[in-house]
Amino acid sequence: MENVIVSAIGNMGYIILAIFIWLIYLGIIALYIISMWKIFVKAGRPGWAAIIPIYSTLILLEILGQPWWFLLLMIFIPFASLVIGIILMFEMAKVFGKSVGFGFGLLFLSFIFIPILAFSNSSYTGYNATE
Secondary structure (H helix, E strand, O other): OHHHHHHHHHHHHHHHHHHHHHHHHHHHHHHHHHHHHHHHHHOOOOHHHHHOHHHHHHHHHHHOOOOOHHHHHHHHOOOHHHHHHHHHHHHHHHHOOOOHHHHHHHHHOHHHHHHHHHHOOOOOOOOOOOO
């Protein structure tokens, strides 16, 4: 009987850990959604567009001055989304007046750099103004 109680207490620790990890995960997702909402608003687009899956990608491509058919490549060609995603991170840094180093930050630590971009005083300069 003692082993059953000890086992139940041990399993409770795993459950608490799983709940804690899920709460952190949901917090990161909420921060990402809020950050993308603010980025869309900074670029003069509706913030609610950030929560609609395919439409948000189309709006992001529009903000970054990329063609709409990038979305088709991302959907239908394997590994194209990886390459296009890298391009989009550097373009996002560029249209908000940030450096290539910030682009690397967006690429490798996007959960930190996207909120920095959203909540900083950086402004959308447009894709034509940076060329």
